[in-house]
Amino acid sequence: MQYDLVIKNGNILDGTGNPHYLADVAIQNGKIAKIAKDIKGGKQIIDATGLTVTPGFIDSHSHADNAVLDYPDLIEKVEQGITTSIGGQCGTSVAPFIEKNVVSCRATMGAFLDTMKYVPIGSNLAMLIGHGSLRKAVIGTENRAPTFPELHKMKKLLEDGLNHGAFGMSLGLFYAPGCYAELPELIELAKVVAKHHGIVAAHIRNENSKLIPAVKEFITIIRESGARGVLSHHKVTKEENWGKVSHSLHLIDEANRNGCEIYCDVYPYNASSTRLSSAFIHKNYLSLGKEGIIRALSDPNERRTITKHAIERHGEDLNWVMVTNCKSHPEFEGKRIPEIAELWNKSQYDALFDLVIDTNLMCDGCFFTIREDDIEAVLAHPRTMICTDASVAKNLNVYHPRLRGSFPRVLGRYVRERQITSLPKMIRKMTSLPATVYGLKKKGLLLEGFDADICIFDADKIIDQATFTDCKAKAKDLNYVLINGHIVAKDAEYTGVKAGQFLRTTE
Ligand SMILES: [Zn+2]
DSSP: OOEEEEEEEEEEEESOOOOOOOOOOOOOETTTEEEEOOOOOOOOOEEEETTTEOOEEEEOOOOOGTTTOOOTOOHHHHHTEEEEEEEEEETTSSSSSOOOTTOTSSSHHHHHHHHHHTOSSSSSSEEEEEEHHHHHHHHTTTTSOOOOOHHHHHHHHHHHHHTOOOEEEEEEEEHHHHHHHHHHHHHHHHHHHHHHHEEEEEEOOOTTHHHHHHHHHHHHHHHHHHOOEEETTTTSHHHHTTTTTHHHHHHHHHHHHTOOOEEEEEESSSEEEHHHHHSOOOOOOOHHHHHHHHHHHHHHHHHHHHHHHHHHOSSSOOOOOOOEEOTTOGGTOOOOOHHHHHTTOOOHHHHHHHHHHHHHTEEEEEEEEEHHHHHHHHHHHEEEOOOOOOOOOOOSSSSOOOHHHHHHHHIIIIIIOOOOOOOOHHHHHHTTTHHHHHHTTSSSSSSSSSBBEEEEEEEEOOBOOOOOSSSOOBBEEEEEETTTTEEETTTTESOOOBBOEEOTTTO
8 A cells, every 4th residue: 555645753642631552553545544664665654753743733723814815824723733623712803893884704604614625724723703803893892782683683693603603602701792791691602502512611700809700600601502612822921810720720620510611722822912902902992993992092081091990900011911903003013111211211011002092993912911830730631732823924014923932832841841731631631632622633643544644753852043133033842743644744833834724423
C-alpha cells in the first residue's frame, strides 16, 4: 500500500491523556489510515525520530471568524499548531449581521455557512452564534429587554443557525448589547441550544470584583436551560481579587456534581486584551452607538461623568494599560497610558478617551492585571481547555502575543518548566477534550479513520517566542502542522496550503 504520507518513528500521544508509545502514522486521503510499527511505503515521509506526534490543537475560544472573509489563511493559528478553532465568541459572530440596504451572506448563520461551504480556509473553523449579534440583528444596541415577538425572532435566528450546523451560542455579558440581557432572556435562548445538545460559552458579566456572582449567574443559565456550558477565558483581574478563581473553580466542580455539564478555557498570559471603549466606558453610554459615544466623550460634562465612572471601577493610575492596535496613532502602539498622557500633556483618562475618539472607538489595549498563580490554577483544572482568545493579526503591528504563542507557551512554560500537569494530560486538554465538548466529529484523537490533523514537535524544546514587545515572533521547535493530511506549517512557517474548512454539526 502506497500511503500519501507516513510519519515515521514518532512518540505518539494520541490525545486521550495516555502515555506515549513509539509508532508510525500513515495518512491516506486526508485521514489517518493506520498507526503501527514499521509501516512500509509512503509517497512522502516525515522522520519524527525523537519528536512527539499529537492530534492538531483545538483553540477552544477564538475570534478567528472576525476577519476570515478578508484573511482566510488564518496564518497565526496554523503557525502555532491550531488545526481547528471555535469562533463566534464573546457574543459576537460574523453572522447574523444585518447591514442596511445590503444583501449579504452574513444575514443569517445558515446563509453564511452555506456560502463558505466551498471556500478553503487556513485552519478548520467551527462557529458559535453570538447572542450580542442576535440582539443587534433584532433590537439593535438598545438597553432594554426584548419584547415577546423580538425574543421569538432571536430564538428563530438562533435555531436556524443551529439547524445549519453551528455548534452553540456565545454570550458576551460584559459587552454591549449582551450586557443589557437579563436571566429570563438568556435562559430562553440557552434552552434552544440545549435542544440541539450545543454549547453555551460565556464571557461572563464580570471578571473582577463581582466574579463570583457572575459565575453563579452563568451556572444558573446552564442549570435552568439544560445546555452544556463553557466559561470562557476564565480569570480574575485586579490585585484585590486575585485568588478568587479557587472559589469559582469550586463552584464549577459543585455544579458538575449536581448534574450540570460545565467546562472552562484559559489563555496563558498575565494580561487580557480588548477595546479601550469596552473596558472604560460605562454600559449606559455604550447603547448610544459609535456616534453617540463620541458625542458624549466630546461634551465636557458627559466626559466628566464617564471619567468618574471609570475611576470608580479602575482607579486613577492606568500604568497597567498598554495600547496595542491604534491605527490613527501608530506612534503610541506598545506604550502605556501614563506615557501617552505625558507626551500629550493631558490627564491619563483624557489621553485614553481622546484615543477612543481619534480612532473612532477602534483602539485596543492589553491590561496587565492577572496573577500567575491564578493562571496556573485554571490551567491545571481537569475541565480546562486551552485558547488564544484572539482573531488574526491582519495588518496589525502590535497585538497580544496570545495570537502567536498560546499553545507552544502552555507546552513549554507550564508543562515542561512549571510542571503544572503532565504532557499527555495537557495534550488531552488541547485536543480530545475540546473535540468532545464541542462535538467535533473525527477530531482530537490520533486514531485510524480520524481526520489527519496533526502536530509534530520537540517536547523538550517547544516554546513560544512572541512577547508583548515582539508579538510577531514565531514558536520554536514546532516542526510540522498537518490539516486533513496536508503540511500547512513547517518549522512554524505557513506553507500557503489552505487545507481547512468550516465545520458543521450537520456533516
Ligand atoms: Zn471575551
